[in-house]
Amino acid sequence: MTKKVYIKVFGCQMNVRDSEVICGLLEKAGYGLTDSPDKAGIILFNTCSVRQHAEDRVWSEIGRHKDGKIIGVLGCMAQNYKEKIFERAPNVDFVVGPSDIDKVPGIITRVCRYKLPDKAHSLNEAKIWETGGEKRTGDIYHTGFYADKDHAFVVISEGCSNYCSYCVVPYVRGEIRHRMSRDILKEIEEALDKGITKVTLLGQNVNAYSDGEVNFVKLLQLVNRMKGLQEFSFITSHPKNTAVDLFKAMAELEKLKKYLHLPLQSGSDRILKLMNRGYSRKFYLDLIEEYRKIVKKAVLTTDIIVGFPTETEDDFRDTYDALKGVEFDCAYIFKYSPRTHTEAEKLDDDVVKKDKEKRHKLILELQKEISRRKKCENTF
Numbered sequence: 001m002t003k004k005v006y007i008k009v010f011g012c013q014m015n016v017r018d019s020e021v022i023c024g025l026l027e028k029a030g031y032g033l034t035d036s037p038d039k040a041g042i043i044l045f046n047t048c049s050v051r052q053h054a055e056d057r058v059w060s061e062i063g064r065h066k067d068g069k070i071i072g073v074l075g076c077m078a079q080n081y082k083e084k085i086f087e088r089a090p091n092v093d094f095v096v097g098p099s100d101i102d103k104v105p106g107i108i109t110r111v112c113r114y115k116l117p118d119k120a121h122s123l124n125e126a127k128i129w130e131t132g133g134e135k136r137t138g139d140i141y142h143t144g145f146y147a148d149k150d151h152a153f154v155v156i157s158e159g160c161s162n163y164c165s166y167c168v169v170p171y172v173r174g175e176i177r178h179r180m181s182r183d184i185l186k187e188i189e190e191a192l193d194k195g196i197t198k199v200t201l202l203g204q205n206v207n208a209y210s211d212g213e214v215n216f217v218k219l220l221q222l223v224n225r226m227k228g229l230q231e232f233s234f235i236t237s238h239p240k241n242t243a244v245d246l247f248k249a250m251a252e253l254e255k256l257k258k259y260l261h262l263p264l265q266s267g268s269d270r271i272l273k274l275m276n277r278g279y280s281r282k283f284y285l286d287l288i289e290e291y292r293k294i295v296k297k298a299v300l301t302t303d304i305i306v307g308f309p310t311e312t313e314d315d316f317r318d319t320y321d322a323l324k325g326v327e328f329d330c331a332y333i334f335k336y337s338p339r340t341h342t343e344a345e346k347l348d349d350d351v352v353k354k355d356k357e358k359r360h361k362l363i364l365e366l367q368k369e370i371s372r373r374k375k376c377e378n379t380f
């Protein structure tokens with residue numbers, strides 16, 4: 001049982017892929033995996049810090065495990081709170097940030113050693129935290145572990161340098177680092193050899209991809225040529241780095257899904273500026289007009305934040321009207337919550353809960369109606 005590991009993932013696809021990487025490394029080190037926490041001696045939480053709600057869920061999950069099992073907190077919350085996690089959750093044994101995941105098997109071995117029943121320890125006495133890593137080693141992506149036997153997530157870049165004012169990602173995952181295209185292609189080749197036929201290229205801002213020689217559009221062209229690959233897609237795009245050359249590639253490359261997730265976040269220019277998004281409402285609307293003109297039967301989804309500090313009824317109306325006008329296939333709609341380290345945290349979170357909820361409900365209902373009409377289910 002001590003050698004069996006259960007891993008619970010919170011947050012985005014990047015965390016899903018990181019969890020696969022961790023599972024692959026653990027298997028290589030001789031650990032077994034289980035999908036039941038009751039059968040595990042080691043419980044890992046790969047966490048998300050993007051919203052307060054996500055963090056609250058993690059704290060509550062951790063609190064449920066007080067039965068002497070080894071508990072590790074990984075990912076964005078680990079990086080965000082570091083050793084402070086032990087103060088709030090003394091049952092946690094170790095904390096590992098996103099750039100240190102290669103160390104997880106070794107840390108578990110060390111923890112197993114001190115956690116023998118006769119070795120009582122006080123808070124922090126035998127706790128381990130690894131959050132100082134800046135760069136991942138490339139080989140961690142080649143363990144061959146994929147949760148889905150037909151589909152692989154492939155990371156093309158890690159971190160983000162956009163510093164949107166509400167977002168914690170640059171602080172917990174660091175500045176953007178691009179993997180070399182030859183390494184990405186090698187990883188896809190290995191996945192195809194294992195029988196995988198579908199791939200999703202992952203990054204916080206895939207459109208900014210460049211390894212010095214190969215840019216994002218070129219990378220798409222190279223992936224499209226790969227034998228055995230049937231379909232591929234990418235996520236997430238940033239409007240300020242998205243241009244017509246991408247749409248042309250999407251129209252031309254037969255294996256590339258005609259799907260674009262392009263976060264708008266707000267329809268108000270004033271709020272977009274406060275969010276440090278780097279584009280205006282008009283820029284965004286012109287961009288998607290081009291997208292729909294060039295890419296036939298194109299699918300378009302987005303992210304929206306309501307209740308950003310200082311958002312007035314007029315700002316909200318701009319967002320509402322943008323959604324009504326654009327008719328996204330699906331939208332992920334969130335209520336703003338302040339995040340530590342971010343610029344927006346310095347602003348007064350002055351949109352009262354009642355207004356945030358009202359705006360969230362209004363926009364959700366609008367989008368649900370649009371999504372129903374367009375036969376898309378994923379509106380949150």
Ligand code: SF4
Pocket residue numbers: 160161162163164167168169170204205238
């Ligand atoms: S683009 Fe902005 S919202 Fe997206 S990860 Fe980077 S900083 Fe966060």
